[in-house]
Amino acid sequence: MLKLFHTPGTCALASRIALEDAGADYEIVRVDFSPQQQRSPDYLEINPKGRVPALVTDRGVLTETPAILAYIAQAFPAANPAPLEDPFAFAELQAFNAYISSTVHVNHAHGPRGSRWAGKQSSFDDMKRKVPETMAAAMDLIEFNMFEGPWVMGETYTVADAYLFTVARWLEGDGVDIDALPRIKDHMARMSMRESVRCALAEPT
């Protein structure tokens, strides 16, 4: 059975939504950041990166949200369609997820996690101040250039929708005016009504 190591509020939500969409038989394990459980020897044994998500499969452990989402899409194609036979269309889906991972998520992380990239409190404060601007710019690009509508990739719901929803939930806390992003706002509202999303947002037991 698949096992997802997950922390509420993190990007691991995207993988959880995709697993719910897939109707996958999976177990969820909560990793608690407050006692730095992600840095415990037991967890580092599972994921030496000390991050979430990590998806344990019968073949081994997968990390990195874009890779996990592509895996779920490929393993459960009925529920998470991806144009695997069309290199260009598949690359477009991957490019969207790569942008979220390497730009949007990174911009966001400069708020709470500046110590990853600098040493001084004044730098952390400076980074935190810039988050509303960098997040708004990245989301503008999605709103006006990348989002096809009604779903991220167009007519068909894909794993990219789970990933966009996950990071869009950070916007309010990041000081971004969601009203300036009407397509993303509407997408969030439609995502929130999906059964898979409601289940994925429930506290793991």
Add this chain to the structure above:
Amino acid sequence: MLKLFHTPGTCALASRIALEDAGADYEIVRVDFSPQQQRSPDYLEINPKGRVPALVTDRGVLTETPAILAYIAQAFPAANPAPLEDPFAFAELQAFNAYISSTVHVNHAHGPRGSRWAGKQSSFDDMKRKVPETMAAAMDLIEFNMFEGPWVMGETYTVADAYLFTVARWLEGDGVDIDALPRIKDHMARMSMRESVRCALAEPT
């Protein structure tokens, strides 16, 4: 014909190596960062992100190195084998490329491009000072946990090798001791001897 928008010294090298490996019929267009050509209206028309690489295909433009590499692997499977039919193995390849993109490249960028994430010179200096540490930590994880050997994914050369080589070339400038990373150092030496790599490193005409 494929057209790769490329700037020497950047991560666009990985895509260029993969195209050379593929024996692809492609044209290379140099984007010059010094007059900020990547921010010119003409280039933003091609890639609104204002970054390289961008790969123009007959279907449209692709961006994000992990997506471009997966596209090349899928479009030229003989030269760039990828386990496309095996969701787990393909996800492992993707996870490697996602780690380079969202962690290794991001750590590196805090040296020359701190202004993406902060506003003050003191923060840029602070970020720059931490680059040797963050790059060494990320490359240690590759050296000791992720690199299968003799190639990144094991016995078979893949597009991930082109990506690792591309970022390993930054290590000296980033203040990382490559002698502490013997497997990556050996990989660099073997990559440097490949004809595709020599061609990709040649000045575009």
